[in-house]
Amino acid sequence: MSKMHIKLTVNGKPVELLAEPRELLIHVLREELSITGPHIGCETTHCGACTIDMDGRSIKSCTVFAAQANGANVTTIEGLGTPDGLHVLQTMFKEHHGLQCGFCTPGMITRAYRLLQENPDPTEEEVRFGMSGNLCRCTGYQNIVKAILAAAAELNAVKEAAQ
Amino acid sequence: MRAFTYERASSVEAAAKAAASNSQARFIAGGTNLLDLMKLEIETPTHLIDINGLGVDKIEGTQEGGVRIGALVRNTDLAAHETIRRDYGLLSRALLAGASGQLRNKATTAGNLLQRTRCPYFYDTNQPCNKRQQGSGCSAIGGFTRQHAVVGTSDACIATHPSDMAVAMRALDAVVETVKADGSRRSVPIEDFHRLPGDTPHIETVLEAGEVVTAVTLPPPVGGKQIYRKVRDRASYAFALVSVGAVIQSDGTGQVAVGGIAHKPWRIATAEAELPRGAKSTADALLADARPTEQNRFKIDLVRRTLGAVLTEARG
Ligand SMILES: Cc1cc2nc3c(=O)[nH]c(=O)nc-3n(C[C@H](O)[C@H](O)[C@H](O)COP(=O)(O)OP(=O)(O)OC[C@H]3O[C@@H](n4cnc5c(N)ncnc54)[C@H](O)[C@@H]3O)c2cc1C
Ligand code: SF4
Numbered sequence: 044m045s046k047m048h049i050k051l052t053v054n055g056k057p058v059e060l061l062a063e064p065r066e067l068l069i070h071v072l073r074e075e076l077s078i079t080g081p082h083i084g085c086e087t088t089h090c091g092a093c094t095i096d097m098d099g100r101s102i103k104s105c106t107v108f109a110a111q112a113n114g115a116n117v118t119t120i121e122g123l124g125t126p127d128g129l130h131v132l133q134t135m136f137k138e139h140h141g142l143q144c145g146f147c148t149p150g151m152i153t154r155a156y157r158l159l160q161e162n163p164d165p166t167e168e169e170v171r172f173g174m175s176g177n178l179c180r181c182t183g184y185q186n187i188v189k190a191i192l193a194a195a196a197e198l199n200a201v202k203e204a205a206q
Numbered sequence: 207m208r209a210f211t212y213e214r215a216s217s218v219e220a221a222a223k224a225a226a227s228n229s230q231a232r233f234i235a236g237g238t239n240l241l242d243l244m245k246l247e248i249e250t251p252t253h254l255i256d257i258n259g260l261g262v263d264k265i266e267g268t269q270e271g272g273v274r275i276g277a278l279v280r281n282t283d284l285a286a287h288e289t290i291r292r293d294y295g296l297l298s299r300a301l302l303a304g305a306s307g308q309l310r311n312k313a314t315t316a317g318n319l320l321q322r323t324r325c326p327y328f329y330d331t332n333q334p335c336n337k338r339q340q341g342s343g344c345s346a347i348g349g350f351t352r353q354h355a356v357v358g359t360s361d362a363c364i365a366t367h368p369s370d371m372a373v374a375m376r377a378l379d380a381v382v383e384t385v386k387a388d389g390s391r392r393s394v395p396i397e398d399f400h401r402l403p404g405d406t407p408h409i410e411t412v413l414e415a416g417e418v419v420t421a422v423t424l425p426p427p428v429g430g431k432q433i434y435r436k437v438r439d440r441a442s443y444a445f446a447l448v449s450v451g452a453v454i455q456s457d458g459t460g461q462v463a464v465g466g467i468a469h470k471p472w473r474i475a476t477a478e479a480e481l482p483r484g485a486k487s488t489a490d491a492l493l494a495d496a497r498p499t500e501q502n503r504f505k506i507d508l509v510r511r512t513l514g515a516v517l518t519e520a521r522g
């Protein structure tokens with residue numbers, strides 16, 4: 044099957060590659076571009092481990108063909124923070140024990156990032172509703188919710204101080 | 207997954223023509239249902255026609271005072287739209303009761319109506335299934351049927367339609383607008399859009415080869431209390447065992463459709479006439495022809511109780 048020429052912006056960098064139409068975006072990210080932050084938990088659109096930001100919206104990258112993403116702007120966990128400069132969400136997940144094995148965490152944080160863009164001051168219920176597409180086998184969610192609420196509070200405090 | 211060729215359609219007419227000329231072609235909208243079915247090789251198109259660029263993605267008023275929802279409007283945008291929240295609250299609530307944020311961001315109005323059943327045997331390619339492979343038999347009948355339909359079933363298939371949105375659309379008298387491969391247009395009332403399984407459960411709607419859904423329209427707002435109540439095995443992120451979408455007026459009359467119990471959203475005029483007399487007589491009329499299995503008989507009670515809760519909420 045002939046390959047298609049695909050252009051993407053990933054974490055701010057333009058990339059070009061060839062992919063078969065049937066290749067899933069998650070496979071292209073992980074295998075062609077070595078962006079291994081987004082994980083494959085189920086590959087059936089259920090678990091949310093593969094969550095990325097595409098054109099300003101949270102999506103599951105196992106449910107998009109790379110061909111469909113041609114021209115898209117993609118952000119993954121790699122684009123949110125670095126080991127030396129953690130994103131507030133990463134810091135709060137660490138402080139509030141929002142992870143154990145860490146498998147769901149890149150998807151959780153990438154989703155939480157967009158959730159806080161859409162709703163900077165969510166209630167606990169809104170966090171739970173907004174995160175319901177991300178499954179975690181370890182934490183029981185309590186500390187994930189705490190971490191996201193703490194990150195929201197921190198981001199809002201920083202914003203207020205700047206005004 | 208099987209290999210396929212891919213094109214981005216440039217117009218509705220071109221998409222319809224391309225699909226009609228190739229029986230192995232499929233449209234792809236949000237992809238949230240089709241992709242998963244392709245991974246499992248339940249759907250094996252050799253050609254995909256991407257319809258995301260067709261421009262049928264707007265929500266606008268109609269001349270009659272209703273609203274026209276483009277086929278490609280995302281479930282997230284539809285649920286959040288001001289007019290929908292104000293005048294068609296039932297629709298907004300039903301959408302938000304389904305799937306998750308990531309999925310609603312991709313899922314489209316037409317794709318949601320056309321999503322396929324969640325019958326576990328349909329998903330298991332090692333088991334016979336008349337819907338997946340015509341004439342192969344139904345593994346659900348005599349099998350595990352807790353989730354399955356209790357009304358409108360046939361000896362060939364007892365699957366349910368899984369959509370929450372479609373239940374609201376049915377209660378609100380939606381009309382599906384389409385363009386056929388020859389360029390002609392038609393408007394199909396939602397009650398005629400989905401079919402009962404009969405002896406052809408693999409044919410789920412009245413759409414013809416290549417026919418593209420372009421929009422769904424709703425009549426002018428009807429007011430009333432608009433309630434969507436979904437009962438499921440866990441509080442979020444699960445399909446309905448039973449759901450009730452209702453518009454109840456202050457005099458007790460109203461419109462009601464039920465999900466999770468049939469091959470299409472279930473609405474019966476004679477049952478609706480019973481609404482002022484309460485949940486029991488309404489549910490009895492809705493389910494008069496029910497043929498539940500031992501395992502899903504509980505849905506009969508569940509419909510009555512869920513409807514009761516909805517009517518209590520409407521009075522409150
Ligand atoms: C984990 C999970 C949980 C879910 N939970 C729920 C839930 O609780 N409630 C619920 O209601 N739904 C739920 N869904 C289903 C989801 O709502 C559907 O997958 C979605 O609405 C399908 O829309 P789409 O645009 O992605 O369709 P696609 O997958 O793109 O298309 C579906 C079908 O429609 C056809 N099609 C699409 N657009 C058109 C058009 N304009 N004209 C003609 N044919 C067209 C396609 O060819 C395809 O056959 C869930 C899905 C998943 C994966
Ligand atoms: S109920 Fe319908 S979808 Fe399920 S196995 Fe039987 S024929 Fe297939």
Ligand code: FES
Binds near residue numbers: 086092094103
């Ligand atoms: S890997 Fe994509 S949702 Fe699980």
Ligand code: FES
Binds near residue numbers: 142182
């Ligand atoms: S931390 Fe292990 S799956 Fe969430």
